[in-house]
Amino acid sequence: MKTNDVMLQTVTKVVTFIILMFAVHIFFAGHYTPGGGFVGGLLTASAIVLLMLAFGIQTVKKIVPVNYVVMTSVGLLLAIATAAASILFDVPFFTHAYDYFDLPLFGKTSLHSAMLFDAGVYLVVVGVTMTIIQTIGEDE
Amino acid sequence: MSLVLLIFLPIIAALFIPLLFKKVGQIHTGWFVLLVPAALFIYYSTLLPSIAEGGNRVSELQWIPSLDIAFIAYIDGLSLLFSLLITGIGALVVLYSIFYLDKYREQLHNFYVYLLMFMTAMLGVVQSDHLISLYLFWELTSISSFLLIGYWYTRDRSRFGALKSMMITVFGGLMMLGGFVLLGIMGNTYSIRELISQAPELVSHDFFVWALVLILLGAFTKSAQFPFYIWLPDAMEAPTPVSAYLHSATMVKAGLYLVARFTPIFAASGTWVWLVTGIGLFTMLWGSFFALKQKDLKGILAFSTVSQLGLIMSLLGVSAAGFHVENATEIALNYAGFAAIFHLINHAVFKGSLFMIAGIVDHETGTRDIRKLGGLMSLMPISFTVAMIGAFSMAGLPPFGGFLSKEMFLTGMVALTEFDLFSMDVWGIMFPVIAWIGSVFTFIYSFYFVFHTFAGKHKPEELPKPAHEAPKGMLISPVFLAILAVVIFFIPNIVGEWLVKPAVAAIQPFMYDSPQAVDVHVAAWHGYITTELWMTIAIFTVGGLMFWTLRKWQHLYDRFPNTLNSLYDNLMFLSDTGANRFSRTYMTGFIRSYLVYMFSFLVIIVLGTFVLNDAFAIDMNNTAPVGLYEIVIMLALVGSTVTILFSKSRLTAIIALGAVGYSVALFFVIFRAPDLALTQLVIETISVALFLLAFYHLPQISRKEERMRFRFGNALIAFGVGVTMTLVALAAHSGKALPSISEFYKETVYKEAGGGNIVNVILVDYRGFDTLFEIGVLGIAGIGIITLIKLRLTKKEGQHENK
Numbered sequence: 001m002k003t004n005d006v007m008l009q010t011v012t013k014v015v016t017f018i019i020l021m022f023a024v025h026i027f028f029a030g031h032y033t034p035g036g037g038f039v040g041g042l043l044t045a046s047a048i049v050l051l052m053l054a055f056g057i058q059t060v061k062k063i064v065p066v067n068y069v070v071m072t073s074v075g076l077l078l079a080i081a082t083a084a085a086s087i088l089f090d091v092p093f094f095t096h097a098y099d100y101f102d103l104p105l106f107g108k109t110s111l112h113s114a115m116l117f118d119a120g121v122y123l124v125v126v127g128v129t130m131t132i133i134q135t136i137g138e139d140e
Numbered sequence: 141m142s143l144v145l146l147i148f149l150p151i152i153a154a155l156f157i158p159l160l161f162k163k164v165g166q167i168h169t170g171w172f173v174l175l176v177p178a179a180l181f182i183y184y185s186t187l188l189p190s191i192a193e194g195g196n197r198v199s200e201l202q203w204i205p206s207l208d209i210a211f212i213a214y215i216d217g218l219s220l221l222f223s224l225l226i227t228g229i230g231a232l233v234v235l236y237s238i239f240y241l242d243k244y245r246e247q248l249h250n251f252y253v254y255l256l257m258f259m260t261a262m263l264g265v266v267q268s269d270h271l272i273s274l275y276l277f278w279e280l281t282s283i284s285s286f287l288l289i290g291y292w293y294t295r296d297r298s299r300f301g302a303l304k305s306m307m308i309t310v311f312g313g314l315m316m317l318g319g320f321v322l323l324g325i326m327g328n329t330y331s332i333r334e335l336i337s338q339a340p341e342l343v344s345h346d347f348f349v350w351a352l353v354l355i356l357l358g359a360f361t362k363s364a365q366f367p368f369y370i371w372l373p374d375a376m377e378a379p380t381p382v383s384a385y386l387h388s389a390t391m392v393k394a395g396l397y398l399v400a401r402f403t404p405i406f407a408a409s410g411t412w413v414w415l416v417t418g419i420g421l422f423t424m425l426w427g428s429f430f431a432l433k434q435k436d437l438k439g440i441l442a443f444s445t446v447s448q449l450g451l452i453m454s455l456l457g458v459s460a461a462g463f464h465v466e467n468a469t470e471i472a473l474n475y476a477g478f479a480a481i482f483h484l485i486n487h488a489v490f491k492g493s494l495f496m497i498a499g500i501v502d503h504e505t506g507t508r509d510i511r512k513l514g515g516l517m518s519l520m521p522i523s524f525t526v527a528m529i530g531a532f533s534m535a536g537l538p539p540f541g542g543f544l545s546k547e548m549f550l551t552g553m554v555a556l557t558e559f560d561l562f563s564m565d566v567w568g569i570m571f572p573v574i575a576w577i578g579s580v581f582t583f584i585y586s587f588y589f590v591f592h593t594f595a596g597k598h599k600p601e602e603l604p605k606p607a608h609e610a611p612k613g614m615l616i617s618p619v620f621l622a623i624l625a626v627v628i629f630f631i632p633n634i635v636g637e638w639l640v641k642p643a644v645a646a647i648q649p650f651m652y653d654s655p656q657a658v659d660v661h662v663a664a665w666h667g668y669i670t671t672e673l674w675m676t677i678a679i680f681t682v683g684g685l686m687f688w689t690l691r692k693w694q695h696l697y698d699r700f701p702n703t704l705n706s707l708y709d710n711l712m713f714l715s716d717t718g719a720n721r722f723s724r725t726y727m728t729g730f731i732r733s734y735l736v737y738m739f740s741f742l743v744i745i746v747l748g749t750f751v752l753n754d755a756f757a758i759d760m761n762n763t764a765p766v767g768l769y770e771i772v773i774m775l776a777l778v779g780s781t782v783t784i785l786f787s788k789s790r791l792t793a794i795i796a797l798g799a800v801g802y803s804v805a806l807f808f809v810i811f812r813a814p815d816l817a818l819t820q821l822v823i824e825t826i827s828v829a830l831f832l833l834a835f836y837h838l839p840q841i842s843r844k845e846e847r848m849r850f851r852f853g854n855a856l857i858a859f860g861v862g863v864t865m866t867l868v869a870l871a872a873h874s875g876k877a878l879p880s881i882s883e884f885y886k887e888t889v890y891k892e893a894g895g896g897n898i899v900n901v902i903l904v905d906y907r908g909f910d911t912l913f914e915i916g917v918l919g920i921a922g923i924g925i926i927t928l929i930k931l932r933l934t935k936k937e938g939q940h941e942n943k
Contacts, residue, residue, distance in 0.1 A: 026818075030897060030900045031894075031895040031896065031897055031900055031901065031904075032895060032896030032897055033896065033897055034814040034815045034818060034897060034899070035815070035818070035897070035900065036815070036897070036899070036903060036904070037903075037904070038819065038903065039818050039819050039822060042819065042822040042826065043822055045826060046822050046825050046829075049825075049826060049829045069922070069923075069926070072918075072919050072922055073919070075915065076915060076916065076919050079911075079912055079915060080912065083908065083912060094908050094909065096894075096904075096905050096908075098894040112894055114893075114894075114895070114901070114904040114905050114908075117904050117908065117911075118900075118903075118904050120915070121903075121904070121911060121915055124915040124918055125915070125918065127919075127922070128918045128919060128921065128922040129826060131922040131925065131926065132830065132922060133826075133829070133830055133833060135925055135926055135929045135930060136830065136833050136834055136925070136929060139929050139930075
């Protein structure tokens with residue numbers, strides 16, 4: 001069932017990157033403006049799904065050779081480790097810490113341990129969504 | 141502190157066993173294991189002098205302080221005696237197993253890990269002062285026994301026996317937990333010592349008898365008392381070292397320990413005296429009677445263990461009767477407690493050696509069927525000697541330890557006839573009579589065991605292997621135990637001072653305040669003719685005569701039905717198929733049925749709560765005006781929902797479902813919830829893509845697709861869910877019992893959480909726990925889908941099938 005989808009493929013090549021950039025933006029901006037790890041992860045997954053629809057699952061597997069199960073576990077570990085790290089500083093489980101730093105290029109930026117946790121959420125969401133879609137899609 | 145940690149020493153050592161087995165395969169793993177019980181035995185022996193003077197040791201390790209649950213090791217005479225038995229017999233059994241289990245063919249790492257786990261569990265049972273940790277260790281003994289019985293898991297009988305023992309002992313354990321909880325409620329403490337000190341007040345409590353019966357159920361199932369003994373004969377499928385250790389010397393005595401430990405609390409009750417003495421004595425008779433039916437060497441020993449446990453149990457019951465007599469220390473009743481502990485030691489010694497001999501016979505001839513055995517006396521002289529000593533001690537012949545304790549047992553039972561409480565004056569005469577009949581049968585089966593194996597005609601053609609004497613290493617442990625059985629006969633009072641009296645003082649604190657006060661002197665010959673002596677002589681003559689004619693009447697046993705075992709089998713079968721049939725009535729395998737259950741329960745529970753709390757509240761004040769946008773989106777929403785219902789093709793339905801989602805997302809936009817709108821939009825996109833992917837896998841019912849039939853029940857449920865959710869939304873809007881939490885978020889989101897987007901800060905910070913578990917659930921769902929789709933169960937030949 002090979003159809004001619006030149007238009008879809010051409011648009012996808014551009015749109016995917018726009019979605020991915022937006023996903024990264026929304027992930028980092030999440031703490032102050034709408035967004036966050038969950039939405040960011042979903043957007044990233046939707047970009048990859050778009051690629052899959054346009055080019056087929058096997059092709060996408062070649063260009064994005066990521067093991068999504070590993071990605072999920074890394075995300076979970078990152079989230080748990082962030083939450084548990086507070087124990088090392090003798091504060092209750094899940095206490096977050098943040099401060100403001102002057103970084104080159106960015107200027108005054110707030111760095112927040114919640115961001116690490118959110119990164120864990122991001123990885124789990126992308127990992128699980130893609131695991132589900134890949135396993136169902138590949139199944140004959 | 142250190143005493144508590146010693147309990148855990150074996151299980152910690154168990155962690156290294158698999159490593160030693162894999163890496164140092166040339167040396168039998170048992171040699172390393174042997175160090176653990178041996179070291180513990182030496183350590184516990186050093187405690188003997190101070191404990192024998194009536195001292196005790198306590199050490200504590202907090203476990204769950206918030207619930208007041210701790211590991212408390214409390215060592216007094218009783219605990220120490222059991223600890224010495226566990227580690228001492230344990231060391232001998234491990235030594236024996238080194239020669240019994242082949243290091244190349246057997247899975248030693250499994251075996252020794254289970255064995256060490258059992259050791260910890262058993263030490264924990266006998267040393268715990270806290271009821272809850274006692275229960276924990278108690279169940280751990282059941283589990284390790286299950287694993288050890290099922291050690292040769294490729295055999296059907298092993299798995300059956302393992303499951304049977306587990307079902308029965310865990311049932312008892314749970315009953316016992318109930319008893320413990322009742323005791324905890326009554327005394328407001330879980331410490332056994334504190335409960336004992338409150339014993340006089342506990343007696344009048346309403347729960348007292350309940351707690352008593354429940355705890356006895358635990359003790360009786362574990363110690364294989366009638367009618368729960370049926371698991372023990374089937375447990376003989378375990379390797380012989382295990383039978384010698386768990387199923388004769390230690391684990392089955394946990395029930396005896398429990399009864400002994402709780403005697404100071406429950407002795408005040410006549411129910412206790414009657415139940416413990418009566419069931420114990422009946423079990424003794426029953427076990428000894430049916431031991432003669434057995435054809436398997438280990439079967440005989442199993443029934444004999446049941447019988448002997450009953451004997452000790454009945455003695456413990458009599459020792460509780462001492463509570464009710466003014467001058468208990470002066471009459472013969474005081475023998476009972478002493479005799480119970482003394483016989484417990486003797487039993488561990490002679491039964492341990494007999495089991496080891498049964499194992500040796502099995503190992504060297506290839507069979508345990510007593511009908512095929514015979515005439516091994518000249519081929520296996522050392523084994524024969526050991527078996528004879530063990531069996532004679534069991535039969536109560538001098539000069540072996542069993543003679544002394546058997547004599548004291550009869551003394552205790554005769555003394556009961558003088559006891560006139562709880563209508564004992566009417567029934568009291570029954571006790572010595574039953575005890576006497578039981579002893580006669582004990583005498584016969586002891587002889588049956590030895591002489592039908594070692595005497596008579598040798599039948600080499602029936603044996604799978606040519607018989608020969610066991611290797612020296614295998615004989616060390618049984619020979620040692622046999623020597624001990626003789627030695628005990630000659631130094632009973634030294635054993636009494638060091639081991640028995642401290643334990644008796646712990647069982648009968650109402651009679652003795654220190655081990656020295658226990659005024660019992662053991663003598664082989666009392667110097668005058670007593671009732672007990674006549675009874676013993678009668679046992680020897682009648683028993684001897686009946687053994688002589690055994691072949692003439694043994695076939696009568698085949699006429700007895702096996703009622704208890706078939707009762708258990710039927711019960712298991714019924715619960716298995718019954719549960720299966722019940723589940724099948726509602727587990728249809730169709731997701732539509734499950735959705736029906738879920739939604740109906742949702743409606744029932746939520747509407748029920750509404751009715752119960754009278755929570756119907758409809759307040760239309762404070763609502764925003766409905767504008768044109770809302771009306772349009774709502775029409776789109778309703779339109780696409782109806783389209784799903786009436787569409788004839790699945791593709792249309794999927795796309796219409798997407799439209800529903802997008803309309804909801806538009807609502808979020810109008811209500812200024814950008815986070816929600818964004819998430820909803822992306823989720824809709826991805827789930828439509830997912831639906832399209834799964835579309836190919838949906839079953840093709842017929843070539844001509846048609847729309848769903850109308851089902852009134854489903855329509856009703858759908859309507860109900862709609863009404864419920866509307867009511868919830870209205871009630872949530874109308875009745876505000878508490879001020880909205882959003883104010884709190886607005887105030888603290890920047891100051892304390894360092895963020896600006898409340899929604900996201902809630903996700904990662906305020907309610908981070910929720911998110912953590914949600915992504916955990918997501919991960920599990922992912923794994924579930926992989927297993928469902930990629931790892932479909934295929935029928936493959938397992939390597940662990942029956943061999």
